[in-house]
Structures are given as structure tokens and as C-alpha cells.
Amino acid sequence: MVCRNLLIALVLLVSAWPVQAQLRIFACEPEWAALVRELVPNARITTATSYLQDPHYIEARPSLIAAVRAADLAVCTGASLEAGWLPVLLQRASNPAIQAGRPGLFFAADHARLHASHEHVDRSMGDVHPEGNPHVHLAPDEVPEIVQALAQRLAGIAPEAAPGVHGRYLRWRAGWNRLRTEWRARAQALEGASVVVQHTGFSYLLEWLGVRVIADLEPKPGLPPSASHLSELLAVPELAGANAILIASHQNPRPAYWLAEQTGLAVITVPGTVTDNPETASLEGLISAIISRIELTVAGAAHGSL
Numbered sequence: 001m002v003c004r005n006l007l008i009a010l011v012l013l014v015s016a017w018p019v020q021a022q023l024r025i026f027a028c029e030p031e032w033a034a035l036v037r038e039l040v041p042n043a044r045i046t047t048a049t050s051y052l053q054d055p056h057y058i059e060a061r062p063s064l065i066a067a068v069r070a071a072d073l074a075v076c077t078g079a080s081l082e083a084g085w086l087p088v089l090l091q092r093a094s095n096p097a098i099q100a101g102r103p104g105l106f107f108a109a110d111h112a113r114l115h116a117s118h119e120h121v122d123r124s125m126g127d128v129h130p131e132g133n134p135h136v137h138l139a140p141d142e143v144p145e146i147v148q149a150l151a152q153r154l155a156g157i158a159p160e161a162a163p164g165v166h167g168r169y170l171r172w173r174a175g176w177n178r179l180r181t182e183w184r185a186r187a188q189a190l191e192g193a194s195v196v197v198q199h200t201g202f203s204y205l206l207e208w209l210g211v212r213v214i215a216d217l218e219p220k221p222g223l224p225p226s227a228s229h230l231s232e233l234l235a236v237p238e239l240a241g242a243n244a245i246l247i248a249s250h251q252n253p254r255p256a257y258w259l260a261e262q263t264g265l266a267v268i269t270v271p272g273t274v275t276d277n278p279e280t281a282s283l284e285g286l287i288s289a290i291i292s293r294i295e296l297t298v299a300g301a302a303h304g305s306l
């Protein structure tokens with residue numbers, strides 16, 4: 001009888017236990033969606049932008065407003081990257097949990113050391129972010145700090161998921177550290193390489209790899225390449241020794257191909273963030289793929305096959 005009562009008590013206890021709710025996440029960019037998925041594989045994630053879009057400029061669509069309204073946590077880059085659209089989404093969604101200063105709004109840039117910060121910014125400088133370069137998701141040394149803070153935030157919001165999140169974070173970090181050592185070794189072969197870019201989207205990774213940026217197709221950050229700026233670039237002395245023009249999939253490739261035609265440089269087009277393609281579906285895969293593309297170009301140049 002005691003045993004039976006105990007069983008009934010256990011059944012009651014188990015059925016009274018709240019079913020672990022599925023976390024609803026709003027991710028501004030695909031890289032944060034991918035990292036949330038690493039930590040909480042069963043989260044329901046809405047991602048506002050894709051690798052085919054420029055994350056600086058998207059529309060505050062009604063479906064995105066609805067997703068912010070329903071979310072437990074929004075994970076965005078910050079440092080003004082989404083200044084043109086996120087404030088509108090937050091205001092229209094009026095989700096009390098997801099507002100500036102609340103735990104429901106996580107900005108990756110708050111947990112990273114940003115490069116190129118400016119004390120003074122005015123319009124003459126182009127689209128410069130005073131906080132620094134926000135494109136920090138390709139910074140091999142900063143991403144682990146961001147993911148650690150993200151894991152803590154997720155655990156705070158869903159305490160019942162905390163042990164799982166912590167375990168997955170530790171596994172993720174070990175994998176990232178292993179790959180970072182591999183990337184560091186591969187960077188040696190890239191020593192002395194230089195590229196032309198379009199915007200500062202790859203700056204953190206290029207700097208980490210020791211690949212020099214000798215020119216930018218944008219006349220000023222965020223301003224589209226102009227004919228006059230492109231012809232000025234032809235006079236940049238280092239152009240002759242450059243290895244490639246590196247652009248992102250969402251960018252108009254015409255300026256890069258124009259410069260390639262004038263100079264004979266190769267154009268490398270890579271996604272600026274994670275994609276649906278298995279090879280680049282994670283940040284680790286994306287960074288490895290970008291390094292491979294640069295390696296191929298540098299090796300090609302060394303053998304004179306370009």
C-alpha cells in the first residue's frame with residue numbers, strides 16, 4: 001500500500017511538473033540564430049535577415065514585429081548595426097521583456113572588444129558606428145566571449161534549461177578552440193597577403209589572419225562604390241601586389257568585377273554570415289570556408305596560375 005501511494009504521489013509530481021516550454025528566440029542576424037541553436041537545439045528561432053541581405057538595411061515587416069512580440073529573447077549585434085530597423089520593431093512589438101536594458105534583449109557587441117571606435121562621428125564620415133565596427137561575428141577571439149554571455153543569458157531566462165545550455169556551451173567552446181588553433185596555423189601561409197574589400201564586414205577576420213586590406217571599394221563606410229572612387233583606386237600603388245578583391249554574397253558584385261577587369265585581380269565572393277548550405281551553416285564552417293578561398297587565391301598567385 002505504501003508502495004502504491006508512493007507511486008501515485010510520484011505520478012502526481014511528474015504530471016504537475018511544468019512541461020519545459022520551447023524557448024522563442026528572435027535573432028537579428030543568422031550568425032546569432034546559429035549560435036542559439038548550438039546552445040538550445042530545440043528553440044523556435046525567427047531570423048530577421050539572411051546572408052543575401054545587408055543587415056544594416058531591412059524593413060520592419062509585420063511578420064518580424066509579430067516574432068519580436070512573441071519572443072522570450074532577442075539576440076542582435078548591437079553597436080548601431082540595426083539602428084535603422086530594430087528600434088522600430090521593438091517599439092511596434094511592445095514586448096515588455098524585449099526592451100533596451102531588459103534581459104530579453106541581448107546585444108553581442110556589448111560582450112566584445114570592438115575595433116575602430118570613434119569618439120566623434122558626423123555625416124561626413126559616412127555610415128560610421130561610434131561604438132566601433134559591429135561586424136564582430138567573424139572575430140575568432142571575440143565570439144567565445146559573446147557565446148559565454150549568451151549562454152548565461154539563456155540560462156537566466158530559462159533556468160530549467162540551464163544545465164543543458166552550460167554543457168553544450170562547454171562542448172561548443174572546446175570545438176571552437178580546436179578550430180581556432182587550426183586557423184592560426186593556416187594563417188601562416190597567408191602572411192603578406194592583401195586584399196581589396198567592400199565595407200568592413202570581414203575586417204576582424206582579415207586582421208586576425210594577418211591579411212592586409214589595401215583599399216575599400218566604398219568611398220566611405222556604408223556608401224556604395226562610386227565611379228570616381230573606383231577610378232581613384234586604380235592609382236593605389238599596393239593594388240598591383242594585392243591577391244584578390246573580397247566581397248560578400250549580398251553585395252552588388254559589379255564594382256568588384258569592374259576593378260578586376262582593370263587590374264586582373266581575382267574576385268572572391270563569400271557569404272558575410274552563415275547560410276543554409278551545410279558547409280557554411282555554422283560560424284566555424286563559414287570562417288573555415290573564407291580561409292580556404294583566400295588560401296586558394298594566394299596559392300594560385302604563388303604558382304602564377306591566376
Ligand SMILES: [Zn+2]
Nearest residue numbers: 056135199200
Ligand atoms: Zn557595417
